[in-house]
Amino acid sequence: MLPTIKWEDDKIIMVDQRKLPAEEVYIKCLDYTQVAEAIETMVIRGAPAIGVAAAFGVALGVKQISDRDDLDAEFARVYRRLERTRPTARNLFWALEQMNAVYKSSRCLTLPALKQKLIDKALTIEKEDISRCRKIGSWGKSLLKKGQTILTHCNAGALATAGYGTALGVIRAAFDEYEGITVYAGETRPFLQGARLTCWELTKDNIPVTLITDNMAGCLMRRGEISVVVTGADRIASNGDTANKIGTYSLAVLAQENNIPMYIAAPLNTVDFSLSSGEQIPIEERDADEVRKICGCDITLPDIKVRNPSFDVTPAEYISAIITECGIAYPTYKDSLEKFR
Amino acid sequence: MLPTIKWEDDKIIMVDQRKLPAEEVYIKCLDYTQVAEAIETMVIRGAPAIGVAAAFGVALGVKQISDRDDLDAEFARVYRRLERTRPTARNLFWALEQMNAVYKSSRCLTLPALKQKLIDKALTIEKEDISRCRKIGSWGKSLLKKGQTILTHCNAGALATAGYGTALGVIRAAFDEYEGITVYAGETRPFLQGARLTCWELTKDNIPVTLITDNMAGCLMRRGEISVVVTGADRIASNGDTANKIGTYSLAVLAQENNIPMYIAAPLNTVDFSLSSGEQIPIEERDADEVRKICGCDITLPDIKVRNPSFDVTPAEYISAIITECGIAYPTYKDSLEKFR
Numbered sequence: 001m002l003p004t005i006k007w008e009d010d011k012i013i014m015v016d017q018r019k020l021p022a023e024e025v026y027i028k029c030l031d032y033t034q035v036a037e038a039i040e041t042m043v044i045r046g047a048p049a050i051g052v053a054a055a056f057g058v059a060l061g062v063k064q065i066s067d068r069d070d071l072d073a074e075f076a077r078v079y080r081r082l083e084r085t086r087p088t089a090r091n092l093f094w095a096l097e098q099m100n101a102v103y104k105s106s107r108c109l110t111l112p113a114l115k116q117k118l119i120d121k122a123l124t125i126e127k128e129d130i131s132r133c134r135k136i137g138s139w140g141k142s143l144l145k146k147g148q149t150i151l152t153h154c155n156a157g158a159l160a161t162a163g164y165g166t167a168l169g170v171i172r173a174a175f176d177e178y179e180g181i182t183v184y185a186g187e188t189r190p191f192l193q194g195a196r197l198t199c200w201e202l203t204k205d206n207i208p209v210t211l212i213t214d215n216m217a218g219c220l221m222r223r224g225e226i227s228v229v230v231t232g233a234d235r236i237a238s239n240g241d242t243a244n245k246i247g248t249y250s251l252a253v254l255a256q257e258n259n260i261p262m263y264i265a266a267p268l269n270t271v272d273f274s275l276s277s278g279e280q281i282p283i284e285e286r287d288a289d290e291v292r293k294i295c296g297c298d299i300t301l302p303d304i305k306v307r308n309p310s311f312d313v314t315p316a317e318y319i320s321a322i323i324t325e326c327g328i329a330y331p332t333y334k335d336s337l338e339k340f341r
Numbered sequence: 342m343l344p345t346i347k348w349e350d351d352k353i354i355m356v357d358q359r360k361l362p363a364e365e366v367y368i369k370c371l372d373y374t375q376v377a378e379a380i381e382t383m384v385i386r387g388a389p390a391i392g393v394a395a396a397f398g399v400a401l402g403v404k405q406i407s408d409r410d411d412l413d414a415e416f417a418r419v420y421r422r423l424e425r426t427r428p429t430a431r432n433l434f435w436a437l438e439q440m441n442a443v444y445k446s447s448r449c450l451t452l453p454a455l456k457q458k459l460i461d462k463a464l465t466i467e468k469e470d471i472s473r474c475r476k477i478g479s480w481g482k483s484l485l486k487k488g489q490t491i492l493t494h495c496n497a498g499a500l501a502t503a504g505y506g507t508a509l510g511v512i513r514a515a516f517d518e519y520e521g522i523t524v525y526a527g528e529t530r531p532f533l534q535g536a537r538l539t540c541w542e543l544t545k546d547n548i549p550v551t552l553i554t555d556n557m558a559g560c561l562m563r564r565g566e567i568s569v570v571v572t573g574a575d576r577i578a579s580n581g582d583t584a585n586k587i588g589t590y591s592l593a594v595l596a597q598e599n600n601i602p603m604y605i606a607a608p609l610n611t612v613d614f615s616l617s618s619g620e621q622i623p624i625e626e627r628d629a630d631e632v633r634k635i636c637g638c639d640i641t642l643p644d645i646k647v648r649n650p651s652f653d654v655t656p657a658e659y660i661s662a663i664i665t666e667c668g669i670a671y672p673t674y675k676d677s678l679e680k681f682r
Contacts, residue, residue: 021642184648187632187640189530189554195641203642210646213530213632215555215588219653222590247556249563253598254591291528291554297636299528300536301362301544305551307525312560 004049004159005056007123010063012056014044017159017193021200032061032078039085039092042191046160047234047270048129051091054082055122058099063115071111075103087282088243088311090235094269095125129162132267133169135325140170140230140265143321143328147180148227151217154188154245155197156232156265166232166265168201170323175207183209184226186217188245190290190308214247221258229255233266233322240316240333241278242266246309252318261320268324271337278313286310345390345500346397348464351404353397355385358500358534362541373402373419380426380433383532387501388575388611389470392432395423396463399440404456412452416444428623429584429652431576435610436466470503473608474510476666481511481571481606484662484669488521489568492558495529495586496538497573497606507573507606509542511664516548524550525567527558529586531631531649555588562599570596574607574663581657581674582619583607587650593659602661609665612678619654627651 003026006013012029018041019025027043029035035057038044044053061078065071083096099121106117144150150171154160157168164172175181183202188194195211202209212220220226229251235243242248242264255262275281288306292298322329322337329336344367347354353370359382360366368384370376376398379385385394402419406412424437440462447458485491491512495501498509505513516522524543529535536552543550553561561567570592576584583589583605596603616622629647633639663670663678670677 022639186556187530189528189556192640195645199641199645203645208646210648211632211641212648213555213587215527215530215591216648216650216653218591218594219587219650220648222653246554246560250556250559250591250595253559254594257594257598291552294635294640295638297638298363299533299635300540300552304536304540304544305549307551307553307557307561309557309560312557312563 004162005044005052007056007059007119007126012053012060014038014053015159016043017045017197018042020196029060031064032057033081035060036081036085045193046155047089047091047232048161048166048267049159050086050089051095051269052126052129052162054092055095055099055125057082058096059118059122062103062118065111068111071107086284088234088284090270090272098125126162129267130164132325133161133164133166136166136265136267136323137164137169137173139328140263140323141173141177143261143263143323144170144174144178144181144228146178149182149184149225150174151184151186151226151229151251152198153186153194153231153248153251155193155201157198157201159197159201160232166267167230168198170230170263170265171207172205181207183207184217184220185209185211186214186247187211188247189214193245217251218254221254221260226260229260229262230265233264233270234311235281236264236266236271236322236337237275237278237281238271238273238334238337239277240319240322240331240337242314242319243278243281243283243311244314246312249312249314252314256318262318263321263323264319265323268326268340273341278315281313283313284310345503346385346393348397348460348467353394353401355379355394356500357384358386358538359383361537370401372405373398374422376401377422377426386534387496388430388432388573389502389507389608390500391427391430392436392610393467393470393503395433396436396440396466398423399437400459400463403444403459406452409452412448427625429575429625431611431613439466467503470608471505473666474502474505474507477507477606477608477664478505478510478514480669481604481664482514482518484602484604484664485511485515485519485522485569487519490523490525490566491515492525492527492567492570492592493539494527494535494572494589494592496534496542498539498542500538500542501573507608508571509539511571511604511606512548513546522548524548525558525561526550526552527555527588528552529588530555534586558592559595562595562601567601570601570603571606574605574611575652576622577605577607577612577663577678578616578619578622579612579614579675579678580618581660581663581672581678583655583657583660584619584622584624584652585655587653590653590655593655597659603659604662604664605660606664609667609681614682619656622654624654625651
């Protein structure tokens with residue numbers, strides 16, 4: 001299992017995903033503000049992993065409270081700091097809400113007991129995230145078969161979760177079950193999660209992976225070289241509209257045009273049942289230099305105007321199925337997702 | 342006018358497009374093999390510019406023949422060397438055929454007279470390329486209007502031609518005619534011609550340009566932020582199927598899905614009337630390190646398997662019109678292109 005994130009007594013350890021695969025560097029977060037910064041700067045990324053990091057961040061923040069009189073104010077401060085790190089992934093808010101519920105029901109305990117409750121809850125969130133990924137893999141593999149070539153985008157792997165992965169969980173489970181499974185990884189500009197993280201993860205597991213630039217996917221689909229597309233998700237509206245890494249919408253349209261199934265693999269805590277459609281999902285726009293520079297090197301004029309939406313929304317009509325830990329949801333998603341709720 | 346390529350007596354001067362925009366370096370080709378290498382290594386690129394470079398290469402190759410007895414063998418050697426530089430762009434072969442016709446009809450002249458004929462022909466090819474681009478611009482602007490936002494891909498600009506550009510020729514002409522014309526440039530991985538060359542060219546001309554990664558185009562189309570797509574072409578089959586920089590097919594599918602017109606801008610010498618469909622167009626696959634490295638820096642595992650098709654084929658049914666120097670061809674292209682022949 002890859003070391004995405006780990007709770008250690010009075011610190012949280014994460015592999016610095018900005019530096020992979022060139023360097024395997026571990027970062028120690030000694031307080032909740034460092035956890036928040038790690039999420040913001042993408043030391044850790046991937047919707048489920050962000051959720052786990054936020055839960056650990058709350059546990060660490062409360063663990064460092066010494067004065068019981070400040071408890072509510074300090075908890076609110078920790079919560080709000082972690083809440084404003086990144087706007088799109090549902091799992092962040094889900095994890096914070098889980099921690100908040102435990103806080104509310106346990107705030108009358110002694111301070112040490114409350115702290116332990118929150119640590120236990122965060123560790124449970126971590127553990128359950130892995131088990132959800134394994135179930136997603138198990139359901140998902142039933143949609144795949146021997147000899148297929150799977151295109152994935154960004155990194156929805158062990159590094160994007162507490163372990164095993166969502167889209168890569170499906171790929172791992174299929175690879176273990178069937179012969180001849182191979183993968184195309186889209187490099188995923190601007191942050192190159194596909195080139196850097198997915199290629200690294202799959203190579204570590206000896207799963208055959210071929211890297212392409214994002215704009216090659218359509219051409220390979222048309223040539224019949226891709227059997228199926230599987231990606232993760234950052235937030236799914238109750239009608240199945242799915243926000244995921246920028247470029248996912250394009251892959252979904254191209255898949256439909258070429259009669260290729262497009263699957264989303266995500267735990268149910270990615271579904272935001274409060275939203276009726278994907279139009280309501282807030283989409284983060286990140287810094288222009290993520291596009292202008294690669295490896296610290298200017299690839300264009302240093303002051304060129306840039307757009308940098310980190311996510312796009314794929315309307316439900318382009319999605320063949322949503323693979324969750326409770327089973328596979330098919331259209332109409334409003335009904336099928338609700339049934340899993 | 343930008344200095345793409347220039348004939349100078351006994352050498353050919355080109356701006357090194359691999360180094361733009363960080364450095365404006367000029368390369369001197371002192372013989373035809375250096376011209377061939379400049380085409381292969383993408384010092385110069387863009388279908389019409391490659392054609393001009395090949396014509397100059399033939400003129401330079403023949404200019405350096407000293408022994409009339411070797412004439413036919415030496416001409417064949419020069420021709421074959423330039424012919425095998427890159428397989429996809431039609432303009433390369435068109436220019437070589439033009440030079441070959443002049444050679445055949447003039448080979449009984451004195452050697453100095455033959456040399457001058459070939460130089461004159463190459464200079465005519467260069468001059469006519471610019472005038473074709475201006476006519477393409479003039480026709481193309483009639484398809485655009487005030488306030489539109491145009492998405493382009495790769496670089497089909499002055500740097501891809503002898504000057505002015507094909508797709509960027511259309512954009513330049515529209516910008517001169519209408520208020521509020523703005524451009525989105527797709528960065529165009531792996532070689533980043535959009536980020537490096539299109540942004541540089543348009544900024545020099547004060548045409549407002551915003552850079553995006555290739556995988557953002559679909560999302561912006563869906564949001565209604567793109568009015569029209571205009572790209573160049575490397576080879577067009579007689580039925581209108583169009584080979585162009587990898588990623589063009591994806592943009593065409595996404596444009597159609599979002600009811601956005603998709604225009605190809607190219608001179609008629611890009612059309613290969615010998616091919617009945619795009620399936621017959623040879624597609625170059627280039628070196629894996631073009632994908633694995635950016636600015637000399639590994640963006641993935643150094644030995645990861647890679648696919649690197651440089652071009653894709655957009656079937657004619659996704660193309661709203663083909664803008665040539667003779668006018669605008671609409672479907673059915675077999676008829677409309679034939680009429681311009």
